Amino acid sequence: MSTPRIAFIGGGNMAASLIGGLRARGTPADAICASDPGEEQRRKIGTEHGIQAFARNADALAGADVVVLAVKPQVMQTVCRDLAQHLGEAPLIVSIAAGIGCDSLQHWLGPQPRAIVRCMPNTPSLLGQGASGLYANARVSAEQKAQAEQLLSAVGLALWLDDEQLIDAVTAVSGSGPAYFFLLIEAMTAAGEQLGLPREIAARLTLQTALGAARMACESDVEAAELRRRVTSPNGTTEAAIKTFQAGGFEALVQQALNAAAQRSAELAQTKEPS
Ligand SMILES: NC(=O)C1=CN([C@@H]2O[C@H](COP(=O)(O)OP(=O)(O)OC[C@H]3O[C@@H](n4cnc5c(N)ncnc54)[C@H](O)[C@@H]3O)[C@@H](O)[C@H]2O)C=CC1
Numbered sequence: 001m002s003t004p005r006i007a008f009i010g011g012g013n014m015a016a017s018l019i020g021g022l023r024a025r026g027t028p029a030d031a032i033c034a035s036d037p038g039e040e041q042r043r044k045i046g047t048e049h050g051i052q053a054f055a056r057n058a059d060a061l062a063g064a065d066v067v068v069l070a071v072k073p074q075v076m077q078t079v080c081r082d083l084a085q086h087l088g089e090a091p092l093i094v095s096i097a098a099g100i101g102c103d104s105l106q107h108w109l110g111p112q113p114r115a116i117v118r119c120m121p122n123t124p125s126l127l128g129q130g131a132s133g134l135y136a137n138a139r140v141s142a143e144q145k146a147q148a149e150q151l152l153s154a155v156g157l158a159l160w161l162d163d164e165q166l167i168d169a170v171t172a173v174s175g176s177g178p179a180y181f182f183l184l185i186e187a188m189t190a191a192g193e194q195l196g197l198p199r200e201i202a203a204r205l206t207l208q209t210a211l212g213a214a215r216m217a218c219e220s221d222v223e224a225a226e227l228r229r230r231v232t233s234p235n236g237t238t239e240a241a242i243k244t245f246q247a248g249g250f251e252a253l254v255q256q257a258l259n260a261a262a263q264r265s266a267e268l269a270q271t272k273e274p275s
């Protein structure tokens with residue numbers, strides 16, 4: 001498949017992660033451009049990734065096969081209504097916004113039926129270690145589905161879902177997920193420091209342990225629960241820690257946290273434009 005031309009509308013954190021991942025995996029700079037009203041974002045994205053960055057969204061659209069909507073949910077309606085005036089050809093629309101459904105996007109993009117992929121990526125895409133869930137509306141052709149998959153699989157795991165509502169669950173698990181692991185890293189580093197380790201040592205031990213555990217879980221053919229059991233000697237140190245987590249309601253807390261994220265994703269669908 002030839003390299004599609006990709007226009008990112010919004011050049012913030014998630015766009016930068018996707019663009020950085022694509023560039024690192026060989027997508028040429030002239031196949032990607034972005035637009036952002038923020039001068040600093042344009043300068044950053046332009047210098048870090050060598051791509052052209054425009055102040056006006058309409059200027060990014062010329063010749064684009066794929067238009068990635070990477071703005072906050074709260075401004076999506078305004079952005080789509082403005083883009084609708086300029087989307088002459090029939091590019092594939094890929095939205096990465098939390099909560100915003102294909103029907104809303106179609107409504108805001110005007111009367112012409114649009115091929116829309118709703119996708120929920122995450123920031124480790126920057127390192128080619130992303131995880132994305134994708135949903136395609138009925139207008140998306142097989143070729144466009146392949147284009148969307150090529151875009152997201154260039155930066156990590158890309159999995160299709162055939163029920164759009166499940167994107168809220170993807171958001172709760174993997175879209176927001178990196179932040180949960182970062183929180184655990186922060187907390188373990190602080191706890192190690194509290195136990196007397198120099199901060200630098202606590203941080204490095206925590207990070208290597210997170211990396212090692214994730215790689216073991218990915219590469220092993222046994223489940224995480226079994227890997228955990230293998231660390232947990234009867235009446236040993238790990239058991240003491242795990243019992244403490246469980247007494248504090250760890251599993252229920254994780255479920256509650258993911259429910260809150262999924263619910264917030266569903267609420268964002270009702271987001272009103274700032275007046
Ligand atoms: N940050 C993350 O981990 C993830 C974010 N997302 C989604 O990605 C989208 C962007 O999120 P972030 O990158 O975190 O936000 P961000 O705030 O870093 O980036 C948004 C960018 O949009 C720009 N912008 C504002 N108004 C605009 C307009 N009218 N036209 C064009 N650009 C405009 C802003 O200047 C900013 O640079 C959101 O919808 C979010 O739900 C999805 C998955 C993960």
Ligand SMILES: O=C(O)[C@@H]1CCC=N1
Nearest residue numbers: 097098171175176177
């Ligand atoms: O927090 C958010 O709303 C966005 C969507 C998933 C990750 N960040």
